[in-house]
Amino acid sequence: MQTLAKQVLEHAAGLPEGTPLASKELLHLGSRAAVDQVLSRLVRRGTLLRAGRGIYVRPVEGRYGTRAPSTVKMVEGLATQRGETIVSHGAAAANLLGLTTQVPMRAVYLTSGRSRRLKLGAQTVEFRHAPIWQLILPGRVAGDVVRALAWLGPEKAGEAIGTLRSKLPPSELEEVAAARARLPTWMAQEVSALVTHG
Secondary structure, three states: OHHHHHHHHHHHHOOOOOOOEEHHHHOOOOOHHHHHHHHHHHHHHOOOEEEEOOEEEOOEEEOOEEEOOOHHHHHHHHHHHHOOOEEEOHHHHHHHOOOOOOOOOOEEEEEOOOOEEEEEOOEEEEEEEOOHHHHOOOOOHHHHHHHHHHHHOHHHHHHHHHHHHHHOOHHHHHHHHHOHHHOOHHHHHHHHHHHHOO
């Protein structure tokens, strides 16, 4: 059993910070029961953190002891591993774009996968299944604009578009407008203002 634990830790050590470790990935090292048992033991020992059912992550060793890995890195690792699109929630996007001064207190992400919660140390990270149009343009400012507008809703979208027109370069505004066909009608109408009055 000791050698299996060592192999699991070596595998985990070879992964970038925050990359989730799933027991299914380790079946080349031993049976499912043996792998699950070793993972549980490593969690009890504090060598691995359990982020959720069947999802483990290696803590980061720092000058002041160990800490949970960065949420952003874990989210990126999960997206890559599971083949999901995962993007920041509309409230975080609106804050990033300066459309609200509210700072989201919880880490919430939108995903093409199922809704779930993961635990990273003391922090809970929430993943909410979202319609495909809210997941467009991941990693792009234009995508953040779409998610921010979705969060603000039809009542506040017009004002937000005016603010964005003065803040963002024309190329970003055009990218948002180019995605109109994929958006709900109310948002497509608001976004059209980015190019017609530009």
